Amino acid sequence: MLDESVTIGTVVLLGLLGDLHQMGQxxxxxxxxxxxxxxxxxxxxxxxxxAFMLAHRLLSHEGPLxxxxxxxxxxxxxxxTLGDVNSLENDFREMLEDNIDVYPxxxxxxxxxxxxxxxxxxxxxxxxxxIHRLRYLKMKTTMYAHIRVRMTSRKExxxxxxxxxxxxxxxxxxxxxxxxxxxxxxxxFAQTRQQYPQLxxxxxxxxxxxxxxxxxxxxxxxxxxxxLEINR
Numbered sequence: 094m095l096d097e098s099v100t101i102g103t104v105v106l107l108g109l110l111g112d113l114h115q116m117g118q119x120x121x122x123x124x125x126x127x128x129x130x131x132x133x134x135x136x137x138x139x140x141x142x143x144a145f146m147l148a149h150r151l152l153s154h155e156g157p158l159x160x161x162x163x164x165x166x167x168x169x170x171x172x173x174t175l176g177d178v179n180s181l182e183n184d185f186r187e188m189l190e191d192n193i194d195v196y197p198x199x200x201x202x203x204x205x206x207x208x209x210x211x212x213x214x215x216x217x218x219x220x221x222x223x224i225h226r227l228r229y230l231k232m233k234t235t236m237y238a239h240i241r242v243r244m245t246s247r248k249e250x251x252x253x254x255x256x257x258x259x260x261x262x263x264x265x266x267x268x269x270x271x272x273x274x275x276x277x278x279x280x281x282f283a284q285t286r287q288q289y290p291q292l293x294x295x296x297x298x299x300x301x302x303x304x305x306x307x308x309x310x311x312x313x314x315x316x317x318x319x320x321l322e323i324n325r
Contacts, residue, residue: 102148105224105232109189109198110140116196127192139175142167143185151221189223201227
């Protein structure tokens with residue numbers, strides 16, 4: 094339920110970790126100070142959660158989230174696997190900061206076309222050592238393209254822009270390909286709140302959990318008694 098910038102920033106940070114690891118292997122080989130376990134490995138779950146938490150701190154306008162929030166995100170099984178939640182973000186940040194000067198990642202050319210992209214509603218990348226604006230925009234373009242291909246392959250409706258307004262700053266990539274679906278979900282949650290007054294002041298996440306429980310109770314694809322159809 095977090096802003097999409099957090100997801101994009103997470104992938105940027107994981108990509109940065111991969112770049113630093115590769116530069117270390119190239120420069121110092123087996124003596125590299127940044128050595129990662131072969132993938133897959135349980136360490137990669139801690140890398141992901143550390144990157145997720147760090148991206149939220151660097152990009153989100155919601156402000157820091159407490160330990161209880163992240164414990165709920167990770168879940169009991171994840172906590173048993175990962176251990177102390179508080180250390181995940183700090184350990185990941187220190188790993189990047191300790192190596193970024195020793196093994197600087199390959200620079201991205203200012204001539205890269207993504208450098209000149211503007212997206213509607215883009216977050217302002219506050220100055221920081223780890224998530225640069227160009228890397229963020231390049232990753233956003235890549236991720237949107239991937240989502241678009243996957244949705245098209247599943248014959249799902251993808252947000253399109255009429256060719257008459259398809260200028261450089263008005264292309265469909267301004268919004269997530271699933272933008273219309275996301276808006277439909279918000280409208281659906283609003284309709285649900287109207288029919289169930291007890292949900293008026295709860296979060297979208299809680300409305301979604303309520304609908305899931307109703308679906309399970311009815312054991313059908315549609316929700317009996319709501320007069321609404323849930324698309325899952």
